[in-house]
């Protein structure tokens with residue numbers, strides 16, 4: 230087995246791609262950054278800030294801080310509404326473009342939802358028809374597309390690890406397709422990460438379903454809700470129903486070797502610094 234490379238841990242940065250954002254990330258001790266390329270709750274596509282983006286990319290590269298883009302929350306390639314699907318593709322194209330400028334490794338998009346289970350089969354087909362051309366269009370320096378399984382509401386295309394099987398199959402196991410695993414979502418979808426060995430079982434199943442090397446990013450969020458709730462309410466690591474120890478287990482699994490870990494929980498500078506320090510302690514404890 231190759232030697233273990235520690236996972237960089239970092240934050241979702243709300244100050245999108247600005248020098249002050251990078252200063253903030255450094256102050257909390259972030260070793261990786263995720264950000265939105267545009268307003269996460271709207272469809273508007275901002276004018277490109279080419280000079281600022283190039284400066285941000287260079288600063289992150291100098292510091293060896295990997296960057297990821299999270300697509301807007303409204304994106305739903307499986308929507309039964311044509312207008313939503315069309316706007317979703319445009320938003321993803323923008324996230325990919327800006328991600329390329331920022332030197333991002335991946336663009337995270339939520340596995341969509343059919344809204345009503347009656348639409349499920351066509352939802353998978355729509356996802357294929359919209360996502361495959363995007364995957365095929367990715368230039369060598371463009372970020373990969375990382376599907377994030379959801380918490381499980383609204384007839385999801387993928388919430389559980391098993392759901393990723395049919396999704397990867399319709400997308401032909403495209404080489405530019407990866408997975409972003411959100412621990413809060415996985416727990417809400419029914420994966421019992423809280424019990425001893427629960428993280429190992431889930432990650433083993435993930436590797437078996439999508440293959441080695443597909444897990445490209447982890448969202449380390451605890452949950453405010455019980456196992457299988459299908460609710461997506463993040464809690465700070467160690468303060469929710471998952472607890473602290475499963476996050477230590479996460480760092481020990483071979484599938485997470487060198488895979489960046491991002492916290493997506495609110496809080497000011499002190500809270501975020503505390504959360505990253507906790508994660509680094511768990512990561513470095515057993516090395």
Ligand SMILES: [Zn+2]
Pocket residue numbers: 299337339377411
């Ligand atoms: Zn997400």
Ligand SMILES: [Zn+2]
Pocket residue numbers: 377411448493
């Ligand atoms: Zn997430």
